[in-house]
Amino acid sequence: MEDLETAGAHPDNSFNTGRTVRFSEVVASFTYALDMTEGQPPGHCLRSCRIGMEIGRHLNLSSRDLWNLFYAILLKDAGCSSNAARLFELYSSDDRITKKNFKTVDTDSLVQVAKFVFTNTAMGHPLREKIAKIVNLAMHGEDLATEMFMARCERGASIATEMGFNDDIAHGIRCLDEHWNGKGRPRGLKGEDIPLLSRIALLSQVADVFSYDGSPERAIGEIRKRRGSWFDPALVETFDRVSRNLALWEELFSPDLESIVMEMEPLEHARPADDDRLDQVSRAFGKIIDAKSPYTYGHSQRVGDFTYALSKELDLPEDRCRWIRRGGFLHDVGKLGISNTILDKPGRLSGEEFEMVKNHARYTEEILVRIGVFRELSFIAGAHHERLDGGGYPRGLRAENIPVETRIITIADIFDALTEERPYRKALSDDQAFSIMEDMRNKALDSRILDLFMDWRKSRSPSPTTTAGVLSGKHI
Numbered sequence: 174m175e176d177l178e179t180a181g182a183h184p185d186n187s188f189n190t191g192r193t194v195r196f197s198e199v200v201a202s203f204t205y206a207l208d209m210t211e212g213q214p215p216g217h218c219l220r221s222c223r224i225g226m227e228i229g230r231h232l233n234l235s236s237r238d239l240w241n242l243f244y245a246i247l248l249k250d251a252g253c254s255s256n257a258a259r260l261f262e263l264y265s266s267d268d269r270i271t272k273k274n275f276k277t278v279d280t281d282s283l284v285q286v287a288k289f290v291f292t293n294t295a296m297g298h299p300l301r302e303k304i305a306k307i308v309n310l311a312m313h314g315e316d317l318a319t320e321m322f323m324a325r326c327e328r329g330a331s332i333a334t335e336m337g338f339n340d341d342i343a344h345g346i347r348c349l350d351e352h353w354n355g356k357g358r359p360r361g362l363k364g365e366d367i368p369l370l371s372r373i374a375l376l377s378q379v380a381d382v383f384s385y386d387g388s389p390e391r392a393i394g395e396i397r398k399r400r401g402s403w404f405d406p407a408l409v410e411t412f413d414r415v416s417r418n419l420a421l422w423e424e425l426f427s428p429d430l431e432s433i434v435m436e437m438e439p440l441e442h443a444r445p446a447d448d449d450r451l452d453q454v455s456r457a458f459g460k461i462i463d464a465k466s467p468y469t470y471g472h473s474q475r476v477g478d479f480t481y482a483l484s485k486e487l488d489l490p491e492d493r494c495r496w497i498r499r500g501g502f503l504h505d506v507g508k509l510g511i512s513n514t515i516l517d518k519p520g521r522l523s524g525e526e527f528e529m530v531k532n533h534a535r536y537t538e539e540i541l542v543r544i545g546v547f548r549e550l551s552f553i554a555g556a557h558h559e560r561l562d563g564g565g566y567p568r569g570l571r572a573e574n575i576p577v578e579t580r581i582i583t584i585a586d587i588f589d590a591l592t593e594e595r596p597y598r599k600a601l602s603d604d605q606a607f608s609i610m611e612d613m614r615n616k617a618l619d620s621r622i623l624d625l626f627m628d629w630r631k632s633r634s635p636s637p638t639t640t641a642g643v644l645s646g647k648h649i
Contacts, residue, residue: 194546196444199454200247200336201431202544206458207250209510209536210257210465212273214385217378219434220425222246225377226437227415228408236439238369243438244338245345245370246377251457252329252346254465254509256321261513263317265295265306268513276382281356281402290314322350322358328464335457337450345370349378352403364405372405376412379403381425389422446546452495459502462509466516468595469505477501479585479626486625487581497578499547500554504582507536507555534558535567553578557586560617580619584610584626587618603630 204218211217225246229239257268264271271293278289290310295303310317330347334340348362348371355363376396384392393416400409415421424433444450459473480501484494508516511533515526522530538555541547556579559565561572591606601609607627614620 194446195435195438196446196450196454197243197247197435197438199446199451199544199546200244201434203454203458203540204247204250205543206461206506206509206540207248207253209540210253210269210272210461211250211276212267212269212271213276213382216430217381217385218247218250219430220381220385221249221374221377222434223425223430223437224380224415224421225373226434227418227421228373228377228411231411231415236441239437240439240442241339241341241345242370242373244333244342246374248329248333248336248338248342249346249349249374249378250329251332251461252325252327252464254461255324255328257465257513258467258517259321259324261517263306263310264293265298265302266293266514269510276378277386279399279403281352281354281399319359326350326359332457332461335460336453341368341370344368345374347371349374351375353405354402356402367405372408376404376408380412380416384422384425389416392416448492448495451499451546455499455502458506462503462505465509466513468517468593469508472589472593473502473505475589476504476582476585479589480581482629483581483585483622483626486629487577487622496550497553497581500550500578501582501585503541503547503550504537504554504557504586505533506540507533507538510536531558531566538567552576554582557582559583561619562616565617577619577622580622584618584622587613588626588630 201219205215208215208217222243225242226239229242234242253272257272260266260268260271274289274293278285280286290307294306294310326347326349329349330343333343333346345368348360348368351357351360351362351367351371352375353364353367353372355361357367379399380392380396382392383395393413396404396409396412400406424430427433456474456477459477462473463469463471477498478501481494481498484497489497511530515522515529518526534555534557538551541551541554544551553576555567556565556570556575559568559570559575559579561575563569563571587610588606591601591609592603594600610618610623610627614623
């Protein structure tokens with residue numbers, strides 16, 4: 174990953190190399206954000222895809238089925254943010270760590286489940302709270318687990334559909350956590366009622382988790398142990414053959430992993446990353462971002478739409494308006510790497526916690542800069558907390574180094590943050606938000622763009638909202 178101090182500091186408009194960019198390249202790069210949300214090491218989805226595609230080839234799947242498998246595994250965690258807030262509520266622990274630790278649990282083992290619950294619930298909290306949480310999980314665990322897996326699986330399938338993928342891919346994602354013996358979630362499907370794509374994806378996921386933190390031998394042993402319980406016995410036999418290929422395990426840790434995985438996409442079914450698909454993936458990932466916390470529901474969608482409207486008010490070309498809107502959808506993608514213990518904290522953040530939140534701007538840039546067609550946008554979106562007076566973050570840029578596109582996103586982001594409810598306050602009315610933004614004029618916010626936005630917003634005549642408190646601009 175490139176150094177943030179240089180990546181995007183001079184926006185790169187040179188990605189047009191004369192070749193057609195494949196949509197798979199864009200999706201593959203975005204999977205690093207999904208890995209972050211799941212608490213997994215970078216490249217988890219890519220490594221799982223490499224393993225799964227090797228299994229698919231050994232099964233002699235058709236090129237269409239291989240293409241479906243390719244995307245079902247890359248996007249297997251598309252619904253991962255939808256249960257983050259609920260996990261925090263139930264466990265009072267960092268959702269990313271909870272998810273990472275759960276990936277190694279064999280849920281058919283009551284001992285492993287009990288150990289997981291005890292070691293991951295309310296760590297650092299008073300004993301009384303820990304006991305209360307554990308008792309709740311023990312009494313309602315089955316229903317709670319089904320609820321969370323249902324939310325995750327259905328959301329993931331919906332995201333895939335919104336990106337334009339077919340029903341086979343969506344259903345493969347929907348059934349990822351079903352087990353061969355019928356004890357999986359959320360529907361308890363059994364045997365061959367589980368789509369083949371899901372069976373391969375789950376096995377590949379477990380293989381990566383145990384090989385990355387252990388060794389290929391540990392992964393092979395875990396897969397064999399779950400033969401007939403979690404996994405289709407025939408697929409385990411295929412995996413046994415695949416696992417003898419030492420080059421496979423070496424490629425999982427190759428710096429060229431992304432290129433290796435891209436070569437496995439059946440090219441006869443590949444799609445170009447045209448403007449419509451870039452719009453689709455940007456909006457879809459905006460929804461993944463917003464699902465992480467109930468307090469940000471719809472935020473990225475509204476910021477994207479605000480930026481588009483404001484860009485039109487500035488008479489920018491249509492293609493540029495769409496481009497900036499993508500930045501609005503994706504400006505907070507770095508929040509997928511922030512714990513819900515901070516995002517959903519009901520009180521004011523401590524200084525240390527606020528520093529952790531500030532990392533999201535840097536994470537946004539680091540994620541987007543990997544994606545060639547979003548290289549310039551990575552800087553634009555990642556800078557949305559910079560201020561004209563140099564008091565912003567992550568770089569402390571001053572006015573002359575903050576592009577107009579970033580200034581647009583900043584105003585849209587601040588307005589929506591003020592007029593929506595947060596854990597520590599009620600939503601502000603438009604007039605209250607404008608009053609705070611007036612105080613930020615020429616210090617944080619561009620005066621001309623602010624005027625255009627306020628005029629546009631007032632012309633829309635939104636319904637008023639109320640608030641129980643007052644907020645200063647530095648707390649947004």
